[in-house]
Amino acid sequence: MDEDNKMTDETPKKQVIETEVPLGPVHSAAIEPYRVRLFVEDEIVKDAEITIGVNHRGIERIMEGLPVEKANSLTEKICGICSNIHIWNSVLVAEKALEIDVPERAQYIRIIMAELERLHSHLLYLAHGNEVLGHETFSMRLFYIRETVMELLRMVGGNRVQYGVPVIGGIRPRAELDQMKIQKIEDGINFLEEKLSNFAERFISDPMIMSRITGVGVIKKEDALRLAVSGPTLRATGVAVDLRRDMKEYDPFDFDVITQDDGDIKSNLLMRVLENFESIKIIRQAINHLPEGSITNRSWEMQDTPITKNYVEAPRGKLYHSYALNDGRVRHCIIRTPSITNIGAMEYACIGCHITDAQLAVVQCDPCFTCTDRAIQIIQL
Amino acid sequence: MSLKSYSRARAVHVMLVYTGGCNGCDIEIVNCVLSPRYDIEQYKIFLTWNPREADVLVVTGPVTRHNKEPLKAIYEAIPEPKAVIAAGACALMGGVYKNIHGDIPSEEICGPVDEVIPVDAKVPGCAVRPEDVLAGAVAALPLLLDAE
Numbered sequence: 001m002d003e004d005n006k007m008t009d010e011t012p013k014k015q016v017i018e019t020e021v022p023l024g025p026v027h028s029a030a031i032e033p034y035r036v037r038l039f040v041e042d043e044i045v046k047d048a049e050i051t052i053g054v055n056h057r058g059i060e061r062i063m064e065g066l067p068v069e070k071a072n073s074l075t076e077k078i079c080g081i082c083s084n085i086h087i088w089n090s091v092l093v094a095e096k097a098l099e100i101d102v103p104e105r106a107q108y109i110r111i112i113m114a115e116l117e118r119l120h121s122h123l124l125y126l127a128h129g130n131e132v133l134g135h136e137t138f139s140m141r142l143f144y145i146r147e148t149v150m151e152l153l154r155m156v157g158g159n160r161v162q163y164g165v166p167v168i169g170g171i172r173p174r175a176e177l178d179q180m181k182i183q184k185i186e187d188g189i190n191f192l193e194e195k196l197s198n199f200a201e202r203f204i205s206d207p208m209i210m211s212r213i214t215g216v217g218v219i220k221k222e223d224a225l226r227l228a229v230s231g232p233t234l235r236a237t238g239v240a241v242d243l244r245r246d247m248k249e250y251d252p253f254d255f256d257v258i259t260q261d262d263g264d265i266k267s268n269l270l271m272r273v274l275e276n277f278e279s280i281k282i283i284r285q286a287i288n289h290l291p292e293g294s295i296t297n298r299s300w301e302m303q304d305t306p307i308t309k310n311y312v313e314a315p316r317g318k319l320y321h322s323y324a325l326n327d328g329r330v331r332h333c334i335i336r337t338p339s340i341t342n343i344g345a346m347e348y349a350c351i352g353c354h355i356t357d358a359q360l361a362v363v364q365c366d367p368c369f370t371c372t373d374r375a376i377q378i379i380q381l
Numbered sequence: 382m383s384l385k386s387y388s389r390a391r392a393v394h395v396m397l398v399y400t401g402g403c404n405g406c407d408i409e410i411v412n413c414v415l416s417p418r419y420d421i422e423q424y425k426i427f428l429t430w431n432p433r434e435a436d437v438l439v440v441t442g443p444v445t446r447h448n449k450e451p452l453k454a455i456y457e458a459i460p461e462p463k464a465v466i467a468a469g470a471c472a473l474m475g476g477v478y479k480n481i482h483g484d485i486p487s488e489e490i491c492g493p494v495d496e497v498i499p500v501d502a503k504v505p506g507c508a509v510r511p512e513d514v515l516a517g518a519v520a521a522l523p524l525l526l527d528a529e
Contacts, residue, residue: 033399054447055401057478058489077477080405143416161405161508370404
């Protein structure tokens with residue numbers, strides 16, 4: 001006993017080692033280039049800093065002065081994951097400015113595309129999350145399920161990534177749905193629902209995964225509101241905000257706004273799993289009640305309009321597009337994507353994590369740095 | 382086939398570098414490696430993120446200004462013999478980001494990829510289809526296998 005006390009007295013006080021761990025720009029856990037600097041004390045992250053700007057392409061600068069149809073198709077190239085929502089929002093800005101009525105059938109097909117895209121984005125998020133988590137079986141399984149959605153998107157839009165379905169006044173004739181395509185969509189979502197519920201059951205009842213992700217990377221509700229987080233990441237902290245409730249296109253559909261309480265990685269992952277079922281619900285309603293009629297309204301005229309803005313709910317949160325029309329060309333174009341505000345949450349979620357959880361804490365906010373890297377700072381010389 | 386080629390053919394490692402495209406090609410390429418539908422691993426081609434381990438470099442995107450030097454560094458770090466595949470419209474000709482007006486070249490874009498590093502195989506498409514990526518990877522294999 002005496003000896004033990006003596007030993008503890010003589011052992012030096014535990015020294016805190018402060019280090020900086022840079023991850024990226026090219027890193028295995030992140031497909032996209034971005035840089036995370038973690039300030040670590042004894043393997044616990046004390047502060048984090050995310051640097052973007054590596055893939056800045058200046059897309060608003062390219063859009064400036066283009067004819068509006070051309071600029072709309074260019075917005076699709078902002079992001080390869082949520083491309084449809086970008087072109088849809090850009091088209092909605094023009095329709096709002098020029099006061100164009102869109103036929104109901106075109107609205108329904110646009111919503112089918114948007115929800116299919118949300119499904120594929122959320123499934124990609126879950127697959128990527130499971131891969132970072134280290135559970136490759138689930139990751140492979142989710143990639144397998146996701147192929148069904150990709151095939152449906154290819155069937156409707158004609159391409160696996162960039163679909164280009166909405167045009168001003170309606171949708172592209174290529175995306176018109178006939179009976180065979182509707183049947184295929186129905187089969188696809190039935191298959192998807194079955195496989196997803198199997199996955200959800202196994203995911204929730206797996207004690208190993210649950211103990212790994214519960215209480216890690218917590219974003220508190222008040223801090224999420226302070227950091228202006230949006231989309232599923234905000235809903236995972238317990239705030240029931242969904243812009244789809246405010247969009248008049250979604251009025252005929254019945255769906256729930258899913259919320260979770262904790263704001264940790266478990267809430268974020270479960271949030272996306274449950275939202276998938278809501279998307280399936282919306283698609284099922286849309287194909288069951290698909291109205292007859294034309295798909296494009298061609299009776300509109302181009303005019304000069306002031307700056308018009310529009311918000312929609314992208315798979316990652318609130319997406320903002322605004323531009324003015326002058327002589328049929330786009331002026332004063334501003335685009336704000338959801339990930340730019342979620343960066344604050346990513347930095348915040350890292351703090352207090354073990355260093356092995358840091359990448360997971362970033363990935364839980366569903367980062368999309370391709371969308372984000374458009375901000376530029378003009379320095380007067 | 383020499384012993385060296387024989388063993389090389391059984392462990393081809395692909396490294397994916399993303400240089401500022403729209404993410405579509407990258408998702409498709411990762412999809413074609415990881416997803417059970419396309420499963421490039423059945424041809425003994427594996428995905429790696431370490432340039433010193435890699436044999437094939439797959440580049441997507443139009444090479445933004447900040448990505449130019451890192452891309453060169455990654456290319457230098459890959460040991461010989463190596464092959465480079467440029468995948469997607471952006472990597473082949475700059476895509477929609479470069480010079481869309483036809484008069485003012487964008488200052489942000491240093492691409493296409495073959496102006497920065499030498500390219501051996503080109504895979505077209507916006508975004509690339511996983512089948513084409515498989516074909517491109519297979520087309521680049523003789524460069525590795527027949528090298529001294």
